[in-house]
Amino acid sequence: MSDLDHPDGVICPGGPLLLRGDHVVTDAQGRPHRTTRPVSAVCRCGKSSRQPWCDGTHKVLPPQARP
């Protein structure tokens, strides 16, 4: 029974994908990275220095370069 939204994945417009729970995410080189926190932010702009995780870099990109 659920009437309040609580999705496992949330796409943030212009920002990362939020991922709830314990997962393994592979980066662009195919290396696996296990999540370490209750909710993780997966980079979608491709510019994060801490792939595959978001480091906030999307905020300094011009709007058209944001995901």
Added chain:
Amino acid sequence: MTPRGVGYLPRMLTPKARGSLSERLLEAIRARPRDLAAVVGDEPESVDDEQIALWALYELHHHGFEDVDDALEWHPDLLALRRRLEDGFERRLRSRWPSPGPGFRTETFAEDFFAFVEGHDGASLAAHVQRTADVEQVLDLFRLRSVYHLKESDSTAWAVPRLRARTKAALVELLYDEYGAGDPDRVHAHLFARGLEACGLSSEYGAYVDDVPVEVLEQNNAMTLFGLHRRLRGAALGHLAAFEVTSSLPSRRMSQGIARLGLAQEMADYYDEHVEADAVHEQLAVRTICAGLLAEEPHLAGDVWFGAWSCLDLEDRLARRLLSEWAA
């Protein structure tokens, strides 16, 4: 002093007074027997005096003092004085706030919030640390930050039982990460304590409060004010969101500055943790916590913006003061 048993860690002592009100207040709360009624009507002689008095009264609700009886936390005379100082402080914070904020529309709230923070062009201590600060300046900054970072998130946690289901779950989801997700070694305040020790500084809670400028006391007191009062839960969550939105990128700069100066890796670790954690938390704080609150209690929109603006403004005031002192 009553023996408290093996393993007991002594707490801080009361801070130094900064004027006649704080002098009389601190003497009164240390004394046995006490005449607390005598200080209730005192007026602060300066903002410094007001803020250290309020900070000391608030600390009775956080960890207390080794030289003050814990029973004073809820003493009616101290509560009366606290209420009067809080009224003056809240009025001052609201008088600094220039506008009612962008309001609340569900569809655009997150974008409005990020744009609001981006549009606040404040001075940046992190940029100074990244590029030009010397070791002494950075250590000074750690001392000032320790007043808050050693109780990181604690004031916000007071808001939890005042929220409805959606917002309560959202806030606890974020706080659980702040508090280490069950692992005491990952509690953010503990990471900062380890960083302080590795830099040769004291990690004792409150160790540096006598050294901090009034802007730091205002930052800490604003968070406690917003957290303790159910009425101000909107401001508490707006403050949290603005804090998180301005943390990830500056934390990276702090970490780079720490590496540039060859300071302890443990302190870099604290900031590195915040690069990733706050890239998550900023999204949660805006999209699930504040937006959730305003979906359930839309009348709190003004306070959310007030809390957010206060966070940015108080940091800006501290940054301008430190940068001008360091440039002198």
